[in-house]
Amino acid sequence: MTVKLKEDTSSDEEDAPLSAAFQRNKRKIEDSDEENGSSKIKDEDIESADSDAALSKVANSRKTVKKAKKTMQKSDGGSSSVKAKKPRAKKATPPAKTTKSPKKIPKREHSVEQQNADPEDSIKETSESADEFKWWEKENDDETVKWTTLKHNGVIFPPTYEPLPSHVRLYYAGKPVDLPPQAEEVVGFFAALLESDHAKNPVFQKNFFEDFLEVLKESGGTRNGVEIKEFELCDFSKIFDYYQLQKEQKKQLSSQEKKKLKEEKEELEEPYKYCFLDERKEQVGNFRIEPPGLFRGRGAHPKTGKLKRRVYPEDVVLNLDKDAEIPKAPEGHNWGEIRHDNTVQWLAMWRENISNSFKYVRFAANSSLKGMSDFKKFEKARQLKDYIEAVRRDYTKNLKSKVMLERQIAVACYFIDVFALRAGGEKADDEADTVGCCSLRYEHVTLKPPTTVIFDFLGKDSIRFYQEVEVEKQVFKNLTLFKKPPKKPGHDLFDRLDPSLLNKHLQNYMPGLTAKVFRTYNASKTMQDQLDLIPNEGTVAEKLLKYNAANRTVAILCNHQRTVTKGHAASVEKATARIEEMEWQKVRLKKSIMQLDKSEVKKNPKYFAEVNDLVKEQEAAIHKRVIEKEREKFVKKFARDNEKRKFDNEEPLPESQLQEWMQKVDETEKAYAEELKTGKVQITNSDVEKLKSQVEKLEQRIENYTTQLKDKEDNSQVSLGTSKINYIDPRLSVVFCKKYGVPLEKVFTKSLRDKFKWAVESADENWRF
Structure with missing residues (x-):
C-alpha cells in the first residue's frame, strides 16, 4: 500500500x-x-x-x-x-x-x-x-x-565511512578498543566535538552514549573483547587529535x-x-x-x-x-x-x-514555484488590511464576553495582533519546551497591577521571549481570571483554546487567515510605516542606517534575536582601529597642505583645527600598527606568489625579493619616526587642490565606516535577516531602493535578488503594502 x-x-x-x-x-x-x-x-x-x-x-x-x-x-x-x-x-x-x-x-x-x-x-x-x-x-x-x-x-x-588508522583508537579504562566501523563512526562524531559546549552537556553525553551502545550491539560488539559500560571511562582524545591534525593539514593546502x-x-x-x-x-x-x-x-x-x-x-x-x-x-x-x-x-x-x-x-529559493509561494504568502498578508478593523473590533468586544472560550479567543487575538506572538501548539515530551500564544502556561505570564504584563518563555528555536508590556485594562482583568485558583504553575493559561480553534475562528473573517498571517501583516505594515518616516536626504550609508533601523524595529516586534557572536568584539576593535588610521591619514594630508601653503590656515582655521588633536603617543601606536600590517602583507604576498609558482611548476621567488620589500617598509618606518620627532610630514604630492580632494574622500570613507560600525553595534543582538527574508514584503525593500536611490545590492544579496526577482520587477517606487 x-x-x-x-x-x-x-x-x-x-x-x-x-x-x-x-x-x-x-x-x-x-x-x-x-x-x-x-x-x-x-x-x-x-x-x-x-x-x-x-x-x-x-x-x-x-x-x-x-x-x-x-x-x-x-x-x-x-x-x-x-x-x-x-x-x-x-x-x-x-x-x-x-x-x-x-x-x-x-x-x-x-x-x-x-x-x-x-x-x-x-x-x-x-x-x-x-x-x-x-x-x-x-x-x-x-x-x-x-x-x-x-x-x-x-x-x-x-x-562512505573511512575507518581510522590502526594507531588511532578509543580508549576505555586505559585500554585501546577495537571497534567495528559502524560504531567507530559514531564515536568519531563525538570525538570531533570534544572541545565544544555540546560535548560538555550531560544530556548530549547521555543521548550519544546510549545510541553508541545500541550501534555497538547491532554491529557485534568490540573486536578485542573490551566491554564498554560507562561513559566516564571513555577517552576520545586520540581520535580528537587525529581529526584536528587533518583539519590543520587541510588548512595548509x-x-x-x-x-x-x-x-x-x-x-x-x-x-x-x-x-x-x-x-x-x-x-x-x-x-x-x-x-x-x-x-x-x-x-x-x-x-x-x-x-x-x-x-x-x-x-x-x-x-x-x-x-x-x-x-x-x-x-x-x-x-x-x-x-x-x-x-x-x-x-x-x-x-x-x-x-x-x-x-x-x-x-x-529562486525557482518559479518558490517565488509563487512567497508571492501568495505576502499577498495573503496584504489582503488582511481589508479585514483587520473587523477583527480588532470583534476581539475588543469579546474581551467582555460571558462565554469563556470567546474571552480566551479575544485575548489570544490581541496577543497575536499587538505583540506578534506565534499561535503555538502542543509539544511531545521528547521535544524542546517551546511555546506560543495558545500553549502559554501559568508561569509564562506575570501580572503587575494596574496593567503591566511580563512575558517570559522559550519561543521557536528555544529563543527566549522576554517582554514587559502594557495591555488594555480588560485584557489584564481577563488574564487575572485565567490565572485564578485552582490554576497553578504547569497549567495552561488558555485551557479551552488550541491553534486549530483559533485559526478556524479567524477564517470566518477571511479565507486562509491564520495566526501566522498576522505576523507577516504586522511585520510588513510596521516596515511600511517606518519607511514612510525616512526623509529622502543624506548619503547612501545614512539612508541604509535608517533602513536597517526600520528593519530592526520589525525584528524586535517579531522577537528575532541572536546571541552576540564570539568574534564581534574583535571585529568592532578592528573597525575602530581602521577609522583611527584613516583619521591619522587625514591629519597627515592637512599637515602637508599647511606646509605647502601657510595662508590656507588663515583662510580656514577650523579646517585645520583637528591637526593638533592627535597626541604623540596615539600617533606612535598608529605608526606601529600600520608598519606591522605592511610587513604582514608582504610576507603573505611572498608566500602566496610562491604557492602559485610552485603550482605552475615555476621557479620560486628568491628570499632577496622579500628582503627588498621589507627594506622599503623599514624606510617607511624611519620616515614615520622622523615625522613624529619633527612634526613635519614628508610631502609626496605638492598640489594643494589634489590634497584637499584626498581629504574630502577620506572624510567620506570615515563617515561611511563610522555609520557601518554603529549599525554593526546596534544589530549585534538582533537578527535582521529573518524578518527581511520571511516576514517583510520584499517589495517594500525594492520600493525603498528605487525611491531613495540606494543600490539594490546594498539591501539584497545576489541570492536574495534572485529569490525576489518577482518583487524587483513588479514594484515601482510608488507601490505600497
Missing part, C-alpha cells in the same frame, strides 16, 4: 528542509554582507569527521563524474535534445547497510527497466529558462497542480589546491544542481542527503546528542513525471518508492529518525 503524505506547504525559510553542511555554510557566506554590506563573524562551526572525508574524496571522483556532467549542458541552439551518460560518482555509493536504518517507506512497484533507466536521456534543454519565465505576469488560478513535467537526476548521498578541489567538487555536483520543471531548467535547493552525525538542536533540546542515522536509497522517495527516466540508484541499492505526484513541490523525501519527520529536496 502506498503511503500518501500531506505536503508541508510552509513557505518560511526557517522551515526549509535540512541541507548539507557545505550548502548551509555557503548561504551564510553569501549572506554575510546582507545587512548594509558589513561583515558578520559567526560562531565557529565544528565540522564532523565525514565532512573532511567528503572533501578528500572529491579528487578521486573526478574522472567518474565527467560523464554525468553532460546531463545539464546547454545546447547551442537552446532547443536540441542533449543525451548524456549515467552519473556514477563513487561518493554516491553508501556503505553496506549494517547499522539500523530509519523505518522504511512502503514501496510502489516499478519495473527493472525503470530502476536501471538512464535519467539524463529524458532531460532536454528548452529555449525558455527559469530566468526568462515571468510567472508573476501570467494568470494561474489552479493551486492544486504544481507542475506538468518534472525531470531530475536524484540526490547525492554522503561518502595552497589556494590553488583548494581551488582545484572546489572545481572538482562543483563538477561532481553539477548534474544534481538543476532539474527540468515544465521543460524549464530550474535550480534544485538541496540535492544532498544529510550526512549522519549527532543531533545538536537549539536551546535545551532533550534529544541533543542522539545519533542521526545514515539515510539509504531504500529510505528515499523520488518524485518526477510518469514519462521521466528514473535516476539510477547507487550500486547494490533500490529507491524506496517512485511517485508521480504533481500536486506537491518536492523532488525527493525521506524520514529522519530523530523526530520521525520527513525531510524534502525542494526547488531552490
